[in-house]
Amino acid sequence: GQQVMQIPQYQHVQEGEDFTTYCNSSTTLSNIQWYKQRPGGHPVFLIQLVKSGEVKKQKRLTFQFGEAKKNSSLHITATQTTDVGTYFCADTTSGTYKYIFGTGTRLKVLA
Amino acid sequence: GAGVSQTPSNKVTEKGKYVELRCDPISGHTALYWYRQSLGQGPEFLIYFQGTGAADDSGLPNDRFFAVRPEGSVSTLKIQRTERGDSAVYLCASSFGLAVGAKQFFGPGTRLTVL
Numbered sequence: 001g002q003q004v005m006q007i008p009q010y011q012h013v014q015e016g017e018d019f020t021t022y023c024n025s026s027t028t029l030s031n032i033q034w035y036k037q038r039p040g041g042h043p044v045f046l047i048q049l050v051k052s053g054e055v056k057k058q059k060r061l062t063f064q065f066g067e068a069k070k071n072s073s074l075h076i077t078a079t080q081t082t083d084v085g086t087y088f089c090a091d092t093t094s095g096t097y098k099y100i101f102g103t104g105t106r107l108k109v110l111a
Numbered sequence: 112g113a114g115v116s117q118t119p120s121n122k123v124t125e126k127g128k129y130v131e132l133r134c135d136p137i138s139g140h141t142a143l144y145w146y147r148q149s150l151g152q153g154p155e156f157l158i159y160f161q162g163t164g165a166a167d168d169s170g171l172p173n174d175r176f177f178a179v180r181p182e183g184s185v186s187t188l189k190i191q192r193t194e195r196g197d198s199a200v201y202l203c204a205s206s207f208g209l210a211v212g213a214k215q216f217f218g219p220g221t222r223l224t225v226l
Contacts, residue, residue, distance in 0.1 A: 031212065042202060042217040043154065050212065088153050097142070097209045098167050101153035 002027050002093055004102040012108045019079050021105035023072040023089035030092045032065060032072045033099070038085040046074075079109045113137070115218035117203050123224045124193055132188040132221045136205030143186050144215060145178055146202040154202055160186060161209050193225045 035043035049065040089102040146154035156170040180186040200220040206213040
């Protein structure tokens with residue numbers, strides 16, 4: 001079945017440094033959603049990417065969908081302590097609305 | 112308006128017992144999802160409903176798990192003969208319809224502990 005892997009699993013950065021997490025799939029991705037989960041919280045929707053090569057920005061966050069639709073990335077510029085949490089990508093299996101979540105990247109930001 | 116709510120927030124039970132977990136979606140959301148999340152893992156799909164019908168239940172691990180949504184709003188996830196391996200946070204999410212790009216709104220989850 002489809003597997004969605006994220007790297008790195010953990011990342012510790014100093015406040016102000018940049019951060020990137022990568023989402024890779026064993027099959028072609030249909031559409032990618034990104035979620036953030038704060039410690040002890042629940043996933044919160046950030047954005048969706050649908051088109052090959054698509055790039056979207058939300059303030060300090062930049063989301064990208066690979067040209068071959070087999071990977072996606074989330075880049076945070078100048079991290080802040082409020083960015084702490086686990087970032088998940090999720091993809092629907094082709095032809096369904098069943099979402100497969102990635103393994104997540106846990107971000108810690110050191111002040 | 113209110114978000115997705117789940118009750119109870121915590122449930123401790125003994126191995127072999129039956130439990131029911133409830134999800135109250137955002138009003139007007141026709142799609143409802145159940146996920147299970149173990150520590151350090153991403154949410155694992157269990158089932159989703161469009162209206163009253165289970166559109167895809169392929170994620171339910173075995174026949175001890177069952178979910179209903181009789182009136183197309185509140186949903187109940189039922190687990191029979193609980194096992195220690197069922198311990199996890201059970202998350203519910205709802206969205207305004209089933210469509211590519213439909214944003215899922217998650218509830219706070221129910222933490223189930225099976226002793």
